[in-house]
Amino acid sequence: MSYEKLDALPPLREVIANHGLAAQKRLGQNFLLDLNLTRKIARCAGDLSQGTVFEVGPGPGGLTRALLLEGAASVIAIEKDPRCQAALAEINEASEGRLQVIEADALTIDIASMGDAPRRVVANLPYNVATPLLIGWLKQAEAVQSMTLMFQKEVAERIVAAPGESGYSRLSVLSNWRCDTRFELVLPPRAFTPPPKVDSAVVTLIPLAEPRFPCRLEDMETVTAAAFGQRRKMLRRSLKTLGVDTEALLEKTGIDPTARAETLTVEQFAALAREYRALKGA
Structure with a gap:
């Protein structure tokens, strides 16, 4: 698979400047521009050469590029900010048919009805809707092979927390009832534009064939x-x-x-x- 067109795309800071993509707080946007980091996140998701990868909130497309460069067979990027469409169109053109961009609110999208299995979700989630999105995906976990997601570090720690630990919460119970969870890595504020006020972290959730214990x-x-x-x-x-x-x-x-x-x-x-x-x- 040739990546020459993807490698030839301009640096992300240049893309942001060219398209006027200043991150908007109301959309929970913090752009991750370091392609070494985004490729590291993409690799946490495992083999992407089969099925479909769903990305939420791609912004200027840093993680989108990484997913494609790491061999994703098909990426469906869901972005509600219309300002990002032109920048994502450039990646689409370089992707040789492997990228589909949908302008929509991810909270309204039924990923179980889209793309080919196995379905994976890999996303730097907008902080303001990260938890509702995760709960929604847990409700259709049988349709998802894995979720590699970035949250505020505090939320990520809650997801993987065990009983008795300070972060143990409702999110811990729901996540570990339905999935195996794994803490992947921490990203400092300086990795983002603009820098958030807190650290971020990536976790991977692997849905179980059945919930860990029977109940609704x-x-x-x-x-x-x-x-x-x-x-x-x-x-x-x-x-x-x-x-x-x-x-x-x-x-x-x-x-x-x-x-x-x-x-x-x-x-x-x-x-x-x-x-x-x-x-x-x-």
Whole structure:
């Protein structure tokens, strides 16, 4: 596969200047311009030579180029900022048919219905919609082979956190119930234009063939929202917002009523979710 046309594209700083692509805070934009770093991120996603890679928020196309240079067979880039279309069109022309650019809000896109499998998501996510996007992809995890995603470092640490760790949260439970998770690398603010006020980090999530423990996702979402919504309180208090008999819920699952959310395992949350469904239907 020839990459001469991609290698001949102008430096990203020049692209930004030529197309007037100053990053906009309202869109959560922080552009990653170092092609060595973007190629490192692309390699974290593994073999891209089969199926489809989805990228969200490509901006001027730094990660887009890296994905193509690392051998991606097909990239679908979803960008809502119309200012970026001309810059992405230049990459499209150099990609020899391997890039498709869609101007849309990624929150409205059903990736399970697009592209050939295996589907991978590789993205420097806009910070302001990163968590809702991840939750949406977890809901259709059976259609995705892997997700290699950049978040604020604090959010990335939550995704991989284990029970009892400071970052353990609702996002930890949902992610590790549905996927194997792996912390990849940290990127300092200076790697971006403009530099954000916090470090960023890349994590990879590999969806399991089936959830780690049986329960419904909507019930897991409800139970974890209640438990972590008042995380300083004991479960016998925080779970009262569920609207079921809290004492019965905790007794049937064998969970200490005085425990707090951050001490429960993913398996225990799945048990709560199943019992919540049973009590709700009773």
